[in-house]
Every structure is written in C-alpha cells, then in structure tokens.
Amino acid sequence: MSNQINPTIVAAAELHATLASLKAEGYDFLEVLTGVDWGEEGLGVVYSLTKTATGEMTHVKSVCADKDNPYLDSACDLWAVAGIYEREAYDFYGIKFLNNPDCRRVFLREDWIGFPFRKDYDESQNPEFFLESEPISDKAVCFTLAEDGKVKKTETPIFGKNDYVVNIGPQHPSTHGVLHFRTRLDGETVTKIDAHMGYIHRGIEKLSEGYAYPQCLALTDRMDYLGAMQTRHALCMCVEQALGIEVSDRVQVIRTIMDELQRIDSHLLFFSCLAQDLGATTAFLYGFRDREEILKIFEKTCGGRLILNYNMIGGVAYDLHPDFVKDVHRLIDEVIPHGLKEYHEIFTGNVIFQTRAKGVGVLSKDDVISYGCTGGTGRASGWHCDLRKLRPYAAYDRVKFNEITFEEGDSMARYMVRMKEIEESCSIIRQLIDNIPEGSIQEKMKPFIKVPEGTYYSAVEGSRGILGVYLESKGDKTPYRLHYRSTGLPLVNVMDKACCGHLLADLITIGGTIDYIIPDVDR
C-alpha cells in the first residue's frame, strides 16, 4: 500500500474557487494545510481535504505567483480551521493569506525578522537569544488585495480599551502546558479568547529537515508526550510505506497494542487533570495511581516511561518483555476496571461535576468539522472521525471495537467519550494480547534510509485526534519537508468558539475536556 500523494496543481488565482467546489463535492474537512518552499518553483501550500462520509482524501497544491511577495486567497471562510493553519504558514513561510481576518504570527515572536522555514532563510538576521521580553501584539492583521494589485495591510485592535482582559497563562495551573489565553471577561462571563502560542516551539519540523530519518524519530516522542507511541508510529508508517516495506505481523500487532496502551494512558491523565482542574484532587491521584501501572509496563518493554523511543523504521526497538502479557492482563482485567468503577463513583456521577459539565461548551457537528476538531472532541459531537475505523492501519482491521460517539457535544459528552474509549481500548488489547503472532521485530534496513522522491501522507488516530505526517522527499537521506498535523492546534483554536458566553470556571472545564497538549501545538 503506497501512501504517495499527487496533489492537483491549481493556479493561485483559481485556488479559492477550486476549494469551494471541492467542498461542495463533499470534501468537507480540511485535514491539514502544509506550507512548502519548493525552491525555484516558489512558495506555496498543499491543502489535504477529506470526505467525512467516506474518509477519501484529495490534495490540492497551489504555488504563489510572486516569490518576493507571496500571497494566496484564504480559505477560512470555507473551513474555520484554515484560519489558524494559514497563520502558521504565514509565520514560517511569509505567505500572506488575503482576507484572513487575523493573519498575525502565531508561534514566533512579533519582532522576528524573516520567515525561518524558507530554504533561503538567513539565521543571522535574528539574535541567538532575545534578551527583551516578547512584545504581544494587540492588533489583528488582515491582508487584502487593493485595486492596484498591491497587498494592503489593515490592523484592527483585538481588545477594546475598556475591556477587562485576564491572562490565563502562560504560567497557570490549568492550561496544560505553556499556553496563554487572553480572556475578555464581562463579570465572570467569557466574551472573547485570544490564544497566544509558541512559548515552547522548538521548530521540530525545521530541525527534521537537517536530520536523517532515524534521527527525526527521536523528536516525535517530544511533541505529544501522551501520544508518543502514536506519533512515532505515524512517522514510521509514513516512511515504511514510502519505501514500500511491509513490517511483520508481529510488529503490526505490537504497535496496535502499544498505541492502545498509550491511549489508555492519555485518557487516564485526561481524567486526572480534569478532576484536578475542577478541584477534585483525590480523583486526580486515583487516576495517577492507575496510570503508573501502564508506565511500568512501558518501562519494562521500551526502557522509557514518557519518552518511549519504541517504534523504529521497519520494526520496533525491542521484543516484548517476558512479563508483558502477564502485566497487560493484570492491567486490563484488574487495575483499569477497578479504577474506572472508582472514577465513576467519585467523579462522573457527582452532582457537582454533572452540573458543571452538562450543556457547557456545546460544539455542533458542523462546528467540529469546520474547526477540524478530531479525536474525542469530534466524536462527542457525533462526528465519526476515528481513523482506526475510517482508514484502518496496523492491526485495527482485525479487531472488533465500537467507535464511541455522542450527540450532545458538551463537556460531559467529551468526558464520557474518553472514559468509554478506555474500555474499548481494553477490549482491543484483550483481543490481541493472547495471540501475538511470531515473527521478526525488525525488517532489514539499508544503512542509510533514502525515501524515493515524492510526496507522502500517512495518518494515525492519536490519543486526541488525527495525527498526520506529510513528508516531501527529494530522494535524500533527509526529508525535504516534514509536517505534522498537530492534533492540538485545532483544539486550541476552537476554545474561543466553545467558551464564549460561559463562565470563567467553565473555561477550565472546557479546556480540560477538549484535551489539548501544548508541546504538540508548539512543535
């Protein structure tokens, strides 16, 4: 099975019309938008669109006409998520998206000079270390095309002069990482949120362009640290499929089990942190107590607890530990069922939590598709977006499980999706654990892995949504462009939509249930 994609090339002038017609055709979900610098060919973007009904994908490539002043039409009137993706592309490539109402930088500092992902970027323009504190822009930037064909820049203030703006973050107990929400309050009611990201952006995608493929793997675990297995799985799968390597059945099953263990791990942490955010410290510690058992299993087999480094291109790093099957049985037959019962008794059923979560932060199905909120957040609104069902990979086609969906789309539904998914993950593991096929754990690889020239895209279902890997290769031992579809970025982007009109305390509940992880947003 090849994952090579051949994006349709569309002229910049017809881009918006093409996208609109594709959307009308049923490609209603913008899965990922990747900015690329093709060197001589110019700067441009690749839109990856998905039909939510069938999971079918199409890719559209558009190159800016003018390399010195690159601009394209914004697609944020078609998909809400395009707004934040375009900001990312603008930030790194300097492609101006016309009519995007808020085309500021998103990860880099406002005073950054140049666009670092361009191949001709000159590092010396910026100091090695910034010694002044970072200026935060108070003005949204909008680019429009004036009548004389020039790009015009208009600035509108984000907050009014008399607005009561509270900073939630960057150092705040419940932002789940270094994230900064500027929150406008009316009394206790949230009326606007402006998310400010990039505090821990490490430029993993840029770094990867200078790394050999096995070296790129070392960074994947550091993005979504609660989806380390899955992120690494995605990159390994992408490279393997691009090389045309079939990994053994044993590896496929091991990867499936590990992905599910990671999902349980992530969801337990989700429960714990949500409880903690809502002030139920005891429930928080019960969750961590049980999560420890999973970490011990990981430690025995992978040698790491959080940074697992387990998947390798063509296989896995170690064979399973002799105790693995026994430990996993203990986990899924004793620890998790006992824990879940306790969580439901102490937290789920609690009238305080029920009233705080029900009917709060409702996102409709159209909203989640438009905002690209995959994973539990999407499924809580009734969107069947589980890649394990939609485009099965690894060993997911041979197990039976239910895709948990709810219709309510509120915090309670988002919470319940995760709690039920723990049970489903246990069921998947139970079906696989007793008959892991024999076989090689590592395919023979060439000393230097060179992916043949082309563009590739693979995606897995991460702990909190679709995790895609867009890989463009020129046939070298390093990727030409490696882009990850972050699961968290659309989730942070939807916070404004979900929280407006709710109380400040609800912002915490909604943030907790939407379940974003910042290192994954700030790659």
Add this chain to the structure above:
Amino acid sequence: MENKSYFSGLFSGIKSLCTGLKVTGRELFTKKVTERYPENRKNNTVSERFRGVLAMPHNENNEHKCVGCGICEMNCPNGTIKVESEMVEVDGKKKKQLVRYIYDHGSCIYCMLCTRSCPHGAITFQPEFESAVFSREALVKQLNKPGSKCAEKPAPARPAVAPKPATTADVTTPVAPAAPESDDKVAKLVAAAKKAADNAAAAKVAAEEAAAKAAAAPEDADLKAAADEAAAKAAKLAIVADNVAKKVAEAQA
C-alpha cells in the same frame, strides 16, 4: 438538574455525593502507594532496559569493545558524543585506537541511535537513574576507563568486522555478536566453570574439616556455628558451579 424536579434532583444529588464519600472512606484504609525513596533503594529496581545513562562496559582486564570508529557520533542527533581516536601502528599495520570517549549526559536525549548503530555492541544504556550533580561540567563523562584498551580478538576467521565509516555499518539493525567473539565467550565460560568447581571443592573440604572439629568438641557452640556456616557456603558454591556448567553446555551447544 434542569429536567428533574426540585426534590428528585436534590435527592439524587445527595446520593451521588454519598457515593463519592463512600469511595474516599474506603480508600482511607487501603494500602498506600507512595514509594518511600530513598529508603527503598535497595529493593527498588527499574527495568533493565531503562535508559538512564550511556555506559561502556569493560571486562575484568579493563578492556572495552570500542574501536573508535565514530559511527555513534555521526548518528547522535544532538552532538552528545565525541569520539577522540588516534592512528597507531600495530604489527606494521595502521590501526585506529580510541583515546577518549566523551559523553555529555546533559544533552543526551536517550534516543538509542548510538547503541543501535554501534557495530561492536561497545556501548549500552544502563538503568542508572540517580544522575543529579551540582554542575553541568560534571555531566560530561569519559566512558572509557583510564588505561583501558580495546579487547583483542583472537585471530579472526573473517576480518571484515574492521571499522569503517557508516557506509557499511547497518544503522538500524542490531548487530549479532561476531563469530569469533562467541568462541571467546565459550572459552571464558569454560574457564569460569572450572574456577567455580574448584571453589566449590575447596569449600567442601573446609566444611568437612569444620564439622570434624565441631564433632570433637560438642559443647563449643561457636565451632558448631562455624561448621554450619562453612557447610552452607559449600552448598551455595556447589550450586553456582552447577549453574556455570549448565551455561557452558548451552554455549557449546
């Protein structure tokens, strides 16, 4: 609660609160899960695969397996490893020799690319986790011990293992130990077995002597205890000798 009536909502709410209280009430008396570190450091073990710190195992003759090829250095994404080597002349042939193997623990990201790419299995990760020191400089370590050298291999049947740059080295496949090495291992094991058997025999003789002494003076409690101890030691050594012998048999097979 909106869709329930005032009283049913009130009562179901109280019930849910009581269920919660029941859980915490029960947990008050369950076993606590706190790890009492460092009191438990004797029996608190981490997995043997745990990546704590990079190490270069040396054998009893202060020999390691590193030939100074620098493949690990090339593979490291972080510049954590610096291999300093020199060319020396051995029997008229030029040969690369390791001088210093510098490892900066402070910048290691434990990705295992070095250990996996090493063609000689010279470096491993040790499950050592107490790495805290007071300065960054103390994290920079030399892994080869002073005065150590590369283990000489008995005249190799295939000299192809000689170090070359990464072009011939396999980056991702773990390398099976070379054939001469395993021969070497068997020889070592046989020697160890012989030593263990000798030890066991000596201990047995000592135990018999002690027992005889104890029998001569039945009142002397000290002598009796000594005899018991000697007997126990002899038994233990006999078991060790047995185990080693078994291993030898396996290795030879």
Add this chain to the structure above:
Amino acid sequence: MFDFNIVTQWLDTLLMSFLPAWATVLIECVLVALAIITLYAVFAIVMIYMERKVCAWFQCRLGPDRVGPWGLLQVFCDVLKMMTKEIVNFRKTDQLLHRAAPFLVVTASMVTFSCLPWNKGAQIIDFNVGVFFFLAISSIGVVGILLAGWSANNKYSLIGAMRSGAQIISYELSIGMIMLAMICLTGTMSFSEICQQQENLGWNIIRGHVPAVLCFILYLIAGNAECNRGPFDMPEAESELTAGYHTEYSGMDFGYYYLAEYMNLFICAGIAATIFLGGWAAPLIPDWEMWNEIMLYVPGFVWFLMKVFFVLMLLLWERWTFPRLRIDQLLNLEWKYMLPMTMALLVVMAICVSFGFIWN
C-alpha cells in the same frame, strides 16, 4: 467535673491582694492574650499537619514523612520558611489597605476563636448574647478578604474577592438561621450556658433529634462555605484564579491568610461541637452511674477537643472528595436549597419545642 473557674478566681484574688485593680486587669488581659495567641498557633500547626496527613490517606498517599519522625517537623519548617520569606510589595498596590487586610482577617479569626468554650469556666469571651457576638465578629473577616482583593490591583484577586464576598454573605444567612433554630431549642445565647444545659439535659443533637441532626449537617455545609474551603474554595480556585484574593501576598502576609483559613475551620468545628455535640459536656447517660462517674473523670477540654477533631474529620473527608462548585451553583445551593431548608427547620424546631417534642 473540673471547673476552671477555680484557677481563674485564685489568680484574680492573688493578684488583687498586692496589686491595684487596674494592674490586675492589665496583667490578666496580657495573660489571656498570650493564651489565645499560643493556642491559636499551636492548633494551626496541629490542623495543618492533620490536614496534610488525612488528605494523603484519602488519596492513597502517606503524606509528609521526610522531616522528623512521621513528618512531624514539616509544619514547623514550613512556618519557619514562611516567616523568613521576603514580603514583596508592588508599586501599583494600595499599600495601606494591602498591608492592613491580613490583619483584619486574622483579628476576626482570633476574636471568634476566643468565643470557644474550652472547659467549664475556661472561656475567654462569654456573655449573654455570645452567639450573636460570634456571628457579628466572624463577618469582619470578609472585609479583610474584600480589601485584599481590591488593594492588590490584580484581576485574579479582584474576581476572587468578589466571589468571596458573595459567598460569605450568602452563607452567613444559613448559619444565622441554623443558630436561631438551635437557640430556639436551648433558650439561651450564651455559649457557657448552652454547654451547661447540655451536660444537664443531654446533647442538643439528641434532644432536638431530627431537626437538630439536619441542622448539624446543614451547619457543616454552610460552615465549610464560610471558611472558603473546598468544595467551596472558589475565591481561591487555584485552577482558575491561581490563588484568588491572596495571589499577591507573600511571606507572613500570606501566612496570616493561611493561618486564618485553618483556624476558621477549627472555629467552625468548635462551634458545631459546642452547639450540637455538647461542647465540653461529657456524654452522660441517665441511670448509668458507673459510666457517668468514669466520664466525669475526663476533663472537659478533652471532651471538647475530641468532638472538635471528630467534626474536623468529617469536614476533611468531604473536602477531599468533591470537586469545586461553580459560582452559580454555589449561589443556587444557598438560595434555592439551603436557605429554604433552614427556614423550614426553624419552624419545625419551634413547633417541636413549643409542643414538647424533644427528649430531655
């Protein structure tokens, strides 16, 4: 039962014998003040240690056990740390109010603390409208909190203080109603008389049976809310407002809030023990001569403390189980549930008392 009046009277006559009246009063005042401050500090330390240990046990942990045997010295170290920490002043705070606020809080808490009847005759503030005085003086604390929130010139603090104001003022209503119901039963507002009565006639929670038990439970809830403790800790709400009204305090200024919070909890438990569980009165059972004899050997303050710590256990249990309420839920709970219930209870209690449906 041992009457502490003997000691105080002896001291008084001793001092009067060689000192003028004003000097006697002065010396006595100083002694009493010292006693209050010492007890206040000692119990705060005990409470903090207890809270940390008990909460750990609820959470499958061991709690502090590194400093001293069983971690006994942990709290002392914390206090020492707090006292030696720098007090940070910000340019844009209202300096006077900012510095005054913690004192208001801690003073209110100390004065209420001195209302507690420790033993027969061992009560610092005792007069015929004791309950009324207690209610009045405990409300001063909220002024300190509001001032702290306002003067800090910090948005988190302001929101926290506003929440606190709304919360404390609301729940004071319930507490007042419950107190009224119980005064209805006892017929007196003096704490010492309430205790004496309970020694003679049996504990109020038994005398007043159903309405008194309900009052006790509601009092625990409302008292917890008064103390700004979880699940009613919205004014602090560390996951929303980082630390609420005391965000900008450091060192001992913060320490006062910390102290006052724990002591308010102690006072809340102490009042519950006094009004419902007999205060220093031993559990006497009519016709069980032997039992009563033994019970009377135990000094009153031991009984009092046992009861207080029992109530504290209940409060801790509940605090470490529930998630935090949201501000609208909090006000709903008070105005839609607690207040009507306490009003109804007052009526029920009045009916019980007037028709003689009480056990004496």
